[in-house]
Amino acid sequence: MTETLEEAAEExxxxxxxxxxxxxxxxxxLANLVMLAQxxxxxxxxxxxxxxxxxxxxxxxxxxxxxxxxxNAVGRLHGSRSGRTILVSSHxxxxxxxxxxxxxxxxxxxxxxxxxxxxALGAAIVSMVPAVLDELGIELASDLILLGTMRxxxxxxxxxxxxxxxxVPQKIDYGICVEGMQLGRVNFFSVGTARGDVTxxxxxxxxxxxxxxxxxxxxxxxxxRILGIATPSRPYTNICMGQMRAGVSxxxxxDHARLxxxxxxxxxEMIDQIYGQIEDIVSEMSARHAVDAxxxxxxxxxxxxxxxxxxxxxxxxxxxxxxxxxxxQGHSPSELSxxxxxxxxxxxxxxxxxEKNRKKSQDxxxxxxxxxxxxxxVGVILAIDEGACDEV
Amino acid sequence: MKSDQWLxxxxxxxxxxxDIKWLVEEKKKQGLSISxxxxxxxxxxxxxxxIIILKSELHDRYPLLDEIAVIDxxxxxxxxxxxxxxxxxxxxxxxHLTEEGVRSGKGENLWKALYLLKGDIIVYVDxxxxxxxxxxxxxxxxxxxxxxxxxxxxxxxxxxxxFSGSLRPTGGGRVTEILIRPLFSLFFPELTAILQPLxxxxxxxxxxxxxxxxxxxxxVETAMLIDIYEQLxxxxxxxxxxxxxxxxxxxxxxxxxxxxxxxxxxMSRLKREQLVxxxxxxxxxxxxxQVDDGVYRQVEYEIEEFERQPMIDVEAYRRxxxxxxxxx
Numbered sequence: 001m002t003e004t005l006e007e008a009a010e011e012x013x014x015x016x017x018x019x020x021x022x023x024x025x026x027x028x029x030l031a032n033l034v035m036l037a038q039x040x041x042x043x044x045x046x047x048x049x050x051x052x053x054x055x056x057x058x059x060x061x062x063x064x065x066x067x068x069x070x071x072n073a074v075g076r077l078h079g080s081r082s083g084r085t086i087l088v089s090s091h092x093x094x095x096x097x098x099x100x101x102x103x104x105x106x107x108x109x110x111x112x113x114x115x116x117x118x119x120a121l122g123a124a125i126v127s128m129v130p131a132v133l134d135e136l137g138i139e140l141a142s143d144l145i146l147l148g149t150m151r152x153x154x155x156x157x158x159x160x161x162x163x164x165x166x167x168v169p170q171k172i173d174y175g176i177c178v179e180g181m182q183l184g185r186v187n188f189f190s191v192g193t194a195r196g197d198v199t200x201x202x203x204x205x206x207x208x209x210x211x212x213x214x215x216x217x218x219x220x221x222x223x224x225r226i227l228g229i230a231t232p233s234r235p236y237t238n239i240c241m242g243q244m245r246a247g248v249s250x251x252x253x254x255d256h257a258r259l260x261x262x263x264x265x266x267x268x269e270m271i272d273q274i275y276g277q278i279e280d281i282v283s284e285m286s287a288r289h290a291v292d293a294x295x296x297x298x299x300x301x302x303x304x305x306x307x308x309x310x311x312x313x314x315x316x317x318x319x320x321x322x323x324x325x326x327x328x329q330g331h332s333p334s335e336l337s338x339x340x341x342x343x344x345x346x347x348x349x350x351x352x353x354x355e356k357n358r359k360k361s362q363d364x365x366x367x368x369x370x371x372x373x374x375x376x377x378v379g380v381i382l383a384i385d386e387g388a389c390d391e392v
Numbered sequence: 393m394k395s396d397q398w399l400x401x402x403x404x405x406x407x408x409x410x411d412i413k414w415l416v417e418e419k420k421k422q423g424l425s426i427s428x429x430x431x432x433x434x435x436x437x438x439x440x441x442x443i444i445i446l447k448s449e450l451h452d453r454y455p456l457l458d459e460i461a462v463i464d465x466x467x468x469x470x471x472x473x474x475x476x477x478x479x480x481x482x483x484x485x486x487x488h489l490t491e492e493g494v495r496s497g498k499g500e501n502l503w504k505a506l507y508l509l510k511g512d513i514i515v516y517v518d519x520x521x522x523x524x525x526x527x528x529x530x531x532x533x534x535x536x537x538x539x540x541x542x543x544x545x546x547x548x549x550x551x552x553x554x555f556s557g558s559l560r561p562t563g564g565g566r567v568t569e570i571l572i573r574p575l576f577s578l579f580f581p582e583l584t585a586i587l588q589p590l591x592x593x594x595x596x597x598x599x600x601x602x603x604x605x606x607x608x609x610x611x612v613e614t615a616m617l618i619d620i621y622e623q624l625x626x627x628x629x630x631x632x633x634x635x636x637x638x639x640x641x642x643x644x645x646x647x648x649x650x651x652x653x654x655x656x657x658x659m660s661r662l663k664r665e666q667l668v669x670x671x672x673x674x675x676x677x678x679x680x681x682q683v684d685d686g687v688y689r690q691v692e693y694e695i696e697e698f699e700r701q702p703m704i705d706v707e708a709y710r711r712x713x714x715x716x717x718x719x720x
Contacts, residue, residue: 106440
């Protein structure tokens, strides 16, 4: 027992020491973040960011570096013994439009710029993992696969990571998805998600026997009906109507309108049920108002996760406790679901704190927590490497 | 024609020097040290990014730079604290070489950098660049490491100016095209081959920089070109295309004051070289006009263009760099 306590104390000291040992790397980590964030990367246009990540892997001396057929950036750090294979991944794409000013500002306490937290920071840290391990003098027994994925967001539908997981030749034993924010998140449960667009197009005048001339008004009727759908609190279920586009000027009724919505639930059956209800509403409104209305579902993930009692979750919580990181065990809409769906024990971790997608303020990430976030990632990799996450 | 040949042989693109590892090895072989000088005055919005990118890539990752220093003109914002927090050496220009008196201006900072920094090569990079990238340094250092006969390297670029989110190209810069190139065409035709003589990024060997005078204000870039040209000729120069440089726009009226300062510096060189004869000393007052509620008003600006003597003539410098036995 005494030995165990001493080992635990030693582990605590080691993780805390990581934060101090990483201080000389701070500017390199921040520079990586700035340079990555300034590369536009809409879904499908992430290739320059993948190139950047591959260059970092090459500079770190990884023997096995390449882009796969989907364009995902892949680097392999071979372990000292043939053992487990750990996947550490981050998505490379961003919701920031290419035409936006991607300039990043460095303040004394934070990095400010579009998409810095989601997910330039995650990608910057994954690209630096080999250099971080080298700086800390860590040699892993396990193989480490570092991955920057393409086409994760929006209509990308996790295409990059799906491709990678379906084609990677070796068995992945554990996965860690790295997101820029928020430090403390420990997601081991993936909420089921269905994401789609409701589109409404007014028919040309000659074919219109009756009905409205405004696609916006019809879409409004559809929205009102969707708002009437009952969502249970158990299993947790929610319908989020997050985007609407219609019209070109104040004095012209739009002939096209689009609603972007997402259904999330802990139950795949609930998602199927609500999806069916929305399809019925759209079909009914299409007929009633003589418009062409459709519901296009383009993104779907299944609910699932690993147990709270899984040693991986326990190890992550232990690392967080040692580093003084308050854990936030929420569910995750991230690429975690793809790993879970394939039976790979995995978690999503955050690196720093900050804000994103606010209407009246710019995206930012705080600088101070970043080294703690990186130490946390290293701590979890080590826990897996040392076998602490294996189920007996 | 000599300048045509120079243009072909001494004009580079930063990509010619992409192999930073080779530059570092060659620098070591030649026993060179390189210092980066960042002159600042209230640049808190850009200084942090400038330092972390250049320090990360050209000091921590590839040790091309031996020191990174901010020489500040009395910023009242967080420029100095941000620079310190990211690991740059920070100097308040007014606190050094006080026996030489206190002057203000970018040229003063560049001049004092020769005293404060240690490098055999000094790289000067303005800190208002929004798209800062390591090429702004290695593109300038490259020709100096590659060719010992090159003593001074000037940047040129496509210069879009940021206007509320969009970019507008400007060619060589307004003061360059309207003032400098016509003057060079008249008096120093070979120097017209330097595409952007007023660019704020350049690198030079200490051995020549310490031997030239530094105007403390707007004229410092023009003076450097003319004075180095007079001492070493056109082939001491090289220039590097650094691609795009995004920076803040300056109003035309501010450029007018800049042009006045540059012109005074230019005239002093013409007089020194006996290319023109001036019967009287040139005035230092620049007059501009404002209209306010239909009333026109004259505004006078004192633009002195004081010049610092060559650093090698400063006793403290000679002591610091152990040059007591040299003659100037």
